[in-house]
Amino acid sequence: MLSALLGRKVGMTQIFGPNGVAIPVTVIEAGPCTITQVKTAATDGYEAVQLGFGEVKLKHVTRPMLGHLGHALPQTPRQRRKQQLQQAKSRQEARKKTASAASETEADVAEATATKGSAKQQPSAKRRRGSAMELGPFKILREVELISGDQPAVGDTVDAAMFATGERVDIIGTSKGKGFAGVMKRHGFGGGQRTHGQSDRARAPGSIGPGTTPGRVFKGTRMAGRMGNDRITIKSLEVVQTDATRNLLVIKGSIPGPNGSVVMIRKGAEQMALAARSGASARRS
Numbered sequence: 001m002l003s004a005l006l007g008r009k010v011g012m013t014q015i016f017g018p019n020g021v022a023i024p025v026t027v028i029e030a031g032p033c034t035i036t037q038v039k040t041a042a043t044d045g046y047e048a049v050q051l052g053f054g055e056v057k058l059k060h061v062t063r064p065m066l067g068h069l070g071h072a073l074p075q076t077p078r079q080r081r082k083q084q085l086q087q088a089k090s091r092q093e094a095r096k097k098t099a100s101a102a103s104e105t106e107a108d109v110a111e112a113t114a115t116k117g118s119a120k121q122q123p124s125a126k127r128r129r130g131s132a133m134e135l136g137p138f139k140i141l142r143e144v145e146l147i148s149g150d151q152p153a154v155g156d157t158v159d160a161a162m163f164a165t166g167e168r169v170d171i172i173g174t175s176k177g178k179g180f181a182g183v184m185k186r187h188g189f190g191g192g193q194r195t196h197g198q199s200d201r202a203r204a205p206g207s208i209g210p211g212t213t214p215g216r217v218f219k220g221t222r223m224a225g226r227m228g229n230d231r232i233t234i235k236s237l238e239v240v241q242t243d244a245t246r247n248l249l250v251i252k253g254s255i256p257g258p259n260g261s262v263v264m265i266r267k268g269a270e271q272m273a274l275a276a277r278s279g280a281s282a283r284r285s
Contacts, residue, residue: 001275004144004266005158006033006053007249009173011259015240015250025240028171028249030160030265035152036069036135039143047146051158052138053262061137069135140262147267147275161244168268170235173257177229187222232256236268
């Protein structure tokens, strides 16, 4: 069982519960995600899978990434020049061996053999566990933990069906960036006095020095600086509704990030502990 799934924040709204109470919820488009790589304890030291999410144009993806996703790559100019040099060298060696008209046939055969070069590089089977599929390309690649159960295969698709209504999940996202902010906005300081001649200290942080001893400013002192754009985890949020057909999850409460941002929906701590215990008991039996 996978521990998490990638999704996109759609926006916030409200629904009404059975007793008529308005519940603020966030709608998340969860998946579908494609498994692009499987890591095992025997080869990598731990068990995990790499998920691909979101579409991106082929021209915006690097060659190493396309090779990782199993695409057959056309030759680069450097590789083409190298192949041409090898072909020229083969022809030159063939001409040296020719001393008569009969050897011209051998040279032609050597030249034809040298020109039989594949215009595309084949993907590495060892890197992707023998899979020859061309996946993606994807906008986001993330690695998630594999808890227990059957090991998935490269190319499998995971969607919102892995979550159930009433389940508790953790949402991981990047908060909105708010730029450089002062201490009142960033940390909730009260500011200085507005009277007794302090006309310029209304939103100032005040003294930051701890006195003669130790005579320096401690690390971590709350001051003005960049606010937001941080990795935030909101734990134990309830899944109010699920729509596996449209890959939608309705989560109670708010989650970090603007609309359209990529978030990770992770199984709750209780669910992961239960899956780990069941997997351990299955291995013992």
